[in-house]
Amino acid sequence: ELKVEQNPLFLSMQEGKNYTIYCNYSTTSDRLYWYRQDPGKSLESLFVLLSNGAVKQEGRLMASLDTKARLSTLHITAAVHDLSATYFCAATNSGGSNYKLTFGKGTLLTVNP
Amino acid sequence: SQTIHQWPATLVQPVGSPLSLECTVEGTSNPNLYWYRQAAGRGLQLLFYSVGIGQISSEVPQNLSASRPQDRQFILSSKKLLLSDSGFYLCAWRGLFRSPLHFGNGTRLTVT
Numbered sequence: 001e002l003k004v005e006q007n008p009l010f011l012s013m014q015e016g017k018n019y020t021i022y023c024n025y026s027t028t029s030d031r032l033y034w035y036r037q038d039p040g041k042s043l044e045s046l047f048v049l050l051s052n053g054a055v056k057q058e059g060r061l062m063a064s065l066d067t068k069a070r071l072s073t074l075h076i077t078a079a080v081h082d083l084s085a086t087y088f089c090a091a092t093n094s095g096g097s098n099y100k101l102t103f104g105k106g107t108l109l110t111v112n113p
Numbered sequence: 114s115q116t117i118h119q120w121p122a123t124l125v126q127p128v129g130s131p132l133s134l135e136c137t138v139e140g141t142s143n144p145n146l147y148w149y150r151q152a153a154g155r156g157l158q159l160l161f162y163s164v165g166i167g168q169i170s171s172e173v174p175q176n177l178s179a180s181r182p183q184d185r186q187f188i189l190s191s192k193k194l195l196l197s198d199s200g201f202y203l204c205a206w207r208g209l210f211r212s213p214l215h216f217g218n219g220t221r222l223t224v225t
Contacts, residue, residue: 033213040221042203043157045213086155090214099145099164099207100172101214103157 002027004091006104013079013111021107023072023089032065032072033101035088043088047074079111115140119204119217126224132177132191134220136204139185144206146187147214148179151201163187199224 003026013019023032032049047056049065049072056063060083062075072089086108090101119136126132138144148160159172161179169179176195180188187204201221205214 031211035213042216042219043214045215048211048213050211088157099162099170100159102159105156108155 002029002091002093002102004089004102004104006089006107009105009107011107011109013076013109015080015111015113016078018078019076021074021087023074023104025070025091027093029070029091029093030067031092033090034063034074035090037086037088037106081111081113084109084111115215117204117206117215117217119220121220122218124220124222126194126222128196128224129193132189132194134189134202136187136217137185138206141206141208143184144208146181147205147207148187148189149203149205151203157203161189194224196224198222
């Protein structure tokens with residue numbers, strides 16, 4: 001059974017600082033997804049990582065995937081208050097017909113002025 | 114472009130009452146459809162998914178059921194709600210094999 005673990009689960013940052021959220025998964029996966037959820041809202045897709053070594057960047061967020069280490073990272077550069085949200089990673093089992101995404105528990109990010 | 118509609122946005126129901134949440138997708142055909150629940154602890158729990166009309170896979174034993182009467186319609190139901198059914202219910206769809214899930218706006222259900 002695929003398990004996805006994120007850490008930290010809670011992250012309080014100062015504006016302007018850098019930090020990384022880690023996402024480990026337990027079995028082979030060649031697809032990793034990052035989502036953002038604002039309080040009381042639904043989930044918004046941020047990144048789709050489809051191969052080993054994939055790197056995607058959007059503004060102050062950069063996501064990467066290392067399939068050999070079964071690790072994805074979400075790096076935050078020079079954080080701003082607008083980045084405050086819960087961030088989820090999700091993975092699927094590789095191979096075969098796979099329809100299910102397994103989500104991590106989420107990282108609640110608070111960016112303080 | 115594709116859109117997903119989910120309703121109602123908020124629902125307050127007494128224990129033992131029935132439930133019906135509906136989700137429809139526009140602008141695509143033969144999507145994979147999903148129901149997730151998010152409880153107060155923030156994690157997302159996959160309840161049901163469907164790869165086609167009438168094809169439902171259940172992930173967690175519970176008093177909920179799902180149906181897909183049409184290609185782009187997914188319904189979550191219960192005959193008798195429990196207090197533990199309270200939560201944020203999210204419908205999602207997925208098109209191409211490696212594409213991400215696209216979520217609806219969610220239904221916040223409170224069982225009293």
